[in-house]
Amino acid sequence: MAVRQSQARRAEIVRLAKSSGLASVEDLSVLFGVTPSTIRRDLGQLTTEGLLARTYGGAIALDAHPESSIRQRALEGFEAKRAIAKWAASQVLPGETVLLDAGTTVGAMGEFLRDATRLTVITAGLTALEELADANDVRVECLGGTLRHLSQGFVGPLAESSLARVSFDRAFLGADAVTADRGICEAELEQTRLKELMIERAGEVYVLAHAAKLGQRPFHAWAPLPPGVTLVTDSSATDEQLRPFTDAGIAVVTV
Structure with missing residues (x-):
């Protein structure tokens, strides 16, 4: 009963x-x-x-509840995203080549990289492009492709073709959600396919996701987390949220 x-x-x-x-x-x-x-x-x-x-x-x-626009997402967890972006930017060393994914958290890194020296940033997102457009000592490359208006990021065969010609010291990836077992969750397969290619071309991989995204499954497109990935989240994440990741051997940084 x-x-x-x-x-x-x-x-x-x-x-x-x-x-x-x-x-x-x-x-x-x-x-x-x-x-x-x-x-x-x-x-x-x-x-x-x-x-x-x-x-x-x-x-x-x-x-x-359809996928929210990047303008809507910019208002969600603003302080947490900014703290995550600041920590992530601090990992970048002079002279490196890094990839910045689309999304509000990764895009916020641009503010903290504006004064970097001898840095090359390759990005798939308009947010990062806008932040770095007048950063004199930062070389900016755009992957190009088809613009997803909701996420303000480029996807598709042109973006994938561009990735085949570059590599990165570090890749910073965004996510609509992330779980320890399935990986990065996105609204469309084009997004997860692009993330898989980004991961393949990077020396170090960081997934930036504030606590509200941990353990969620809002969509049905996934990119598996690679060995050695670092999940960066904010200090409001609970032990219950973080345990599946640490149990899976995923490095977790809370800021």
């Missing part, structure tokens, strides 16, 4: 999330007459099954 009740409750949670786009832990707890911890377990199970994506204080239906 308890199992059937749980299944019925979870099915109703999915229905409600699809109709409204958002399910709140507090509202669902009152509606179903169960504790918030029970609802959190339900949401965790539905997230694992790929039916919902977790948010702070609740969950969203995947098909009710």
Whole structure:
């Protein structure tokens, strides 16, 4: 009986999330007459099954919440992203050639690299290009390709062809989400294919993702995490979020 009740409750949670786009832990707890911890377990199970994506204080239906634009994402976790970007930029040495992926967190690195010396930056993102456009001692190369307006990044065969002709000391990758078992999650396969090629061409690989993205599965395109990758996140990440990564042998830096 308890199992059937749980299944019925979870099915109703999915229905409600699809109709409204958002399910709140507090509202669902009152509606179903169960504790918030029970609802959190339900949401965790539905997230694992790929039916919902977790948010702070609740969950969203995947098909009710399309990919957000880069302008929307720029407002999410602003201070955390800036701290991550600052630490990542501090790893870059004079004279290196580095790759900056598209995305708000990686793009924010441009601010901290403007005064770098003898640096070559290759990028697939307009955010980094804008930040470094007038940095006198930074050579900037753009991969080119097809512009994804939502992410303000270049993808496609032209971008992939450009990657075949370059290599990097370090690659800094963004992510819509990241898990220890599946890797980097993105909205489209073109994005994950490009990240795989970036990883192949880099000496050191860093994935920059603030805590809200850890363990999430909002989409169905994946790029596996390579051996030796470093995950860089912010200090709000919990031990529960970080444990799967450390257990998998992935180096984790919190800032």
